[in-house]
Amino acid sequence: MTIKNFQIEYDAINSRNIFTNGDTINGRIILEISKEIRIQSLVFIAKGKARVHFSEHYGLLGKLNPEVEENYRYKQKYYRVKQYILRESRQNGNTIGSGRHVFPFSFTIPDRKLPSSFSSIFGQIIHTLKAKLKQSMMLPRKAKTYFTFVSKAEMNLPGIRVSNILLDISTRQMGYKSGEDLHVTARITNLSNRSVKPKFVLDKKKTYNGGDYIKVDKRDILQDKADSVKSWGGTVTVTKVFNIPKELPPSILVCPIIKLEYRLKVYLDITYAPNLVLKLPIVILPELSDESRLSPSSGSRYEVFESSCEPAWITEPQAIDPPPTYEAAALYPLFPSSDYTSAL
Structure with missing residues (x-):
């Protein structure tokens, strides 16, 4: 050649x-x-x-x-x-x-x-x-x-600066019984020229798999708002407490055709820009008849796999430490692109 x-x-x-x-x-x-x-x-x-x-x-x-x-x-x-x-x-x-x-x-x-x-x-x-x-x-x-x-x-573009909004959210645990309090903490860093307003929502998602067709039904259960974080406002920590309604049915996560899931969502309403949203799955535990029911404090363990964000049960009691704080974070760069990226 x-x-x-x-x-x-x-x-x-x-x-x-x-x-x-x-x-x-x-x-x-x-x-x-x-x-x-x-x-x-x-x-x-x-x-x-x-x-x-x-x-x-x-x-x-x-x-x-x-x-x-x-x-x-x-x-x-x-x-x-x-x-x-x-x-x-x-x-x-x-x-x-x-x-x-x-x-x-x-x-x-x-x-x-x-x-x-x-x-x-x-x-x-x-x-x-x-x-x-x-x-x-x-x-x-x-x-x-x-x-x-x-x-x-x-x-x-007018009014745009290279800046960031950082959002971290965490809960004490992932599994809750009806009537328990759910504590959520949001840590918001606003290094932008726009004000942001936090909104907290606990919702319920039902999924019905019919083979060729999947039906999804979503409804908000609880919601609350917090005061706005002003532009260039530094870091602010906000804590909210939700009481899980006693009438909520327990999560269904192991049935291949019907799922009942609960999610904690934290929105940041950003002025003149798409909202930033973070989601954490929440498991509502069934009410068992005896006192030895599985709970995070009695030795059961919950694991979240990053690929699906779905909780998995390990039902055999184990002598382990209490589960760590469950948390998520997102960094929101305010570049004026048509494709803003939020986390999860």
């Missing part, structure tokens, strides 16, 4: 290897050949584009029907910059001797509104550096690499 190696690479400008609007990317195209060749042209191309691609299945009453499928695809281009490293020659071509050749390039990212790099199974936003080599009577050779672009366009 005459061409032993053909690749494109670039230099990082920071430890995270990310670029933003107006940055200059310096790199090189590397060509290694075993003998002298003639090429028509060598071109550098930089591109930024977005694309979505997914399919939907339709059938009677929305049920899955493999026979009816709709495919959706769409592309959006943001920039395309082309530079000739070796100009195209239609006569004798460009003669390149054997060995390793390095062709430098320099490219400045357009200083205008561009979306940040993104990737999921349904769509991507990609920024690409590409090299294209043409030879007479042969298919073009291509080499490409991707770079990570983080847009600063969204950060220039």
Whole structure:
């Protein structure tokens, strides 16, 4: 094979290897050949584009029907910059001797509104550096690499500052009997230019699995609010106490077709921004007839698996310490993106 190696690479400008609007990317195209060749042209191309691609299945009453499928695809281009490293020659071509050749390039990212790099199974936003080599009577050779672009366009919106809201919530335990008090503590750090208002909710979720169709019924049981935490208000700790209603039925977690779950949710109502929500599963214990019923204080243990956040019983009494505080936390970066991320 005459061409032993053909690749494109670039230099990082920071430890995270990310670029933003107006940055200059310096790199090189590397060509290694075993003998002298003639090429028509060598071109550098930089591109930024977005694309979505997914399919939907339709059938009677929305049920899955493999026979009816709709495919959706769409592309959006943001920039395309082309530079000739070796100009195209239609006569004798460009003669390149054997060995390793390095062709430098320099490219400045357009200083205008561009979306940040993104990737999921349904769509991507990609920024690409590409090299294209043409030879007479042969298919073009291509080499490409991707770079990570983080847009600063969204950060220039009015009223937006780079800031954070931190929320930690914890309870004394995870399992409760009807009539017991549920203590929840929220630790809120507001380092933003927006006020936030905490809201506490205990809700009930019923799930019915009918095979092809799943029905979910959600209802709030208890709710309460706390005073707002003002902008740049530092760290505030809020504690609320809920009395578990005596008429609540116990949790159902082991039936594959019917589930009854309880969840403690803490909202942060953020001015002019999506709410931040954290959720903790709460187990309502059954009322047993004798005094040896299982409870966190009598030696049973509750475990939460991170992959599902569902409690698992270990029914054999064990001589262990009382369960630790059950808690969750979320960091809410107030970058003005259309996809705000909350935890759990």
